[in-house]
Amino acid sequence: MGARNFYEETTARLEKALQFCDDTKAVVIGDKTLDSVGDFFKKLFDVRKAIVVADATTFRIAGKRVSDALAGAGIEVEPSYVYDVPHMHAEMSLVDMLKPRLAQTDAIPVAVGSGTVNDLCKYTSSLVERPYMVCGTAASMDGYTSFGASIEFNECKQTFSCPAPRGVLIDMDVVCAAPLKMNAAGFADLIAKIPAGADWIIADLLGTEPIDQVAWRLVQDSLRDWVADPEGVARGDRKALAFLTEGLIMSGLAMQKAKTSRTASGAEHQFSHLWDNQHHKFNGEASHGFKVGVGTVATSALYERILENWTEKTFDVAIANVDVDFRSWETIEKELEEHFGTTGLFETVKRECRKKYVEPDELKRRLALFRDSWSELKQKLADQLMPAAEIQTIIHKATAPSTPEEIGISRERLQYSYRLAQQLRYRYNVLDWTRDVGQWSTMVDALFTSGGFWAR
Ligand SMILES: [Zn+2]
Known part of the structure; x- marks a missing residue:
């Protein structure tokens, strides 16, 4: 040949x-x-x-x-x-x-x-x-x-x-x-690097986890090419699968280079980790990629809503609300106990959330930073992301689950999972961002009400 x-x-x-x-x-x-x-x-x-x-x-x-x-x-x-x-x-x-x-x-x-x-x-x-x-x-x-x-x-x-x-x-x-389902799972794990990249852009702006340019490019430069042929993956096409394999291996190499999995994982992976730790299985299976794929649609839908709705003014309102709505560490701890108190995760989530807890002044500084960088940040995120419905279609073409029901998660449970996933890890992402801006109900909950992405 x-x-x-x-x-x-x-x-x-x-x-x-x-x-x-x-x-x-x-x-x-x-x-x-x-x-x-x-x-x-x-x-x-x-x-x-x-x-x-x-x-x-x-x-x-x-x-x-x-x-x-x-x-x-x-x-x-x-x-x-x-x-x-x-x-x-x-x-x-x-x-x-x-x-x-x-x-x-x-x-x-x-x-x-x-x-x-x-x-x-x-x-x-x-x-x-x-x-x-x-x-x-x-x-x-x-x-x-x-x-x-x-x-x-x-x-x-x-x-x-x-x-x-x-x-x-x-x-x-x-x-x-x-088996096709294995390669389909890998495909979903790879396309996850799109919203994961967006999460890294936000963390980079905050300075909590600066972008490593070399590692970033290893994953992001060819990402669109690697996921360009989902039908090829589904029919076992050699080139499509070679690109998929390369993308997955490159993601691993980028983690080696940057010495962090930030290069390949953001909030979408926290959905998967959450369901892992809840021992969630569907038809006896617990495919990492399938869960990550649904998480990818979930965070992409949230990003989409944010980019459609937020303006500089959103952050001004948020700054003004800090003194009224600020959640003390004690409040957060109580909430964690409510969510995780009976699970083996309680100590871990307490540690992780403590690491990302900031005092009111620092929160205000961050919100001002988002406001002052908004037009540039919004453009960067828009360039990085894909519409949630498009991601859903691509994942579906690769034959991986693109709706929560396909992995045995109800809409109601998905809505609650956004909340729990936010608290799982230190890694700053779109879920933390939404909470910090005080927009949880208008952004996340609204995805599930009339006209929202998950209400369709
Ligand atoms: Zn993964």
Whole structure:
């Protein structure tokens, strides 16, 4: 079939991004790349031994081939570690299962799988202080190249700090054959970077989390191209899926560069984290990307309403109201207890909300800053964002859920989720902004009443 132009484009962009990363040294996306996994491994790890880590499914579709190809290249390969756990997801007990096996050997783990296997292998490898690599089997999330692993511990999904993989090898034949719902989930996780970028623009203006220009460009420069062909994703088109894979991997590299997940996650991810922590499942499943996709529509709809309605005067009114409406820390704490008191999240949300709590004078300063920057800020946000209905259509074309009902969330619950999601994390976003401006009922609640986006 010869060289494909889009692989050249992708490779060039990835090579450039790798210069900025401390952990990941090589990323290859292409056709039949699993056949050359031996060379890829040797370049990264020289004469070290290898051990494939997979689950029953990923071992069947690619793990066995990887192990054979490594051995065929003259690498000493230990018997594979294959999880035999039905409906497995990343939880600490599975780390505890893998750790003794890795501790018995000095072989380099080669994860074969997507989110779950990668997170388990990433974290366990770090516990035995060893680098690892991954052969990704689906374009389902952006965690391949991010530092940190998302693992459930004490019934809460948590991110554990650990290095990103030394290398990532993607065989597009495997990704194209992956279940559509996995690639659709990855698509939703990628388009989320649109409102996430808008959130970063606001935080940058406030100075709480300044934009890292390099990391910003890694994600945002090609984002529109990566999500341009949702129908292609749905029909398993190779170019559409290669771009999707690249976008997800680049998002991870940007997190490595900036040493924060701010580059790839904003308020839309807080909806997902909230539902994770509520152990929300629909038809037995809890796809990260699907939840993030609905969160993406939710925050885009809020932004849209804000940009349609707010003016400089909105902030003047807000400033005047601070002395009347200001919510003291005690008031917020009481509210947190009401919302989270019976959940395992109470201490976390208290800590996170305390970090972003500001006194009246600082709140007034911020509101004045928004007012004085309004025309420029409004333009920047408008350039960054897409209309919520358009995002919804694109996500739907990629076959990911674009309405809350499709993931088992009622409108009523979604409305309450806006409130809870705002309190989940320190990271300043459109939800905090709406609250600070004192516009919750006119912006969020109004989305659910006659004429509002969610009342349709
Ligand atoms: Zn995500």
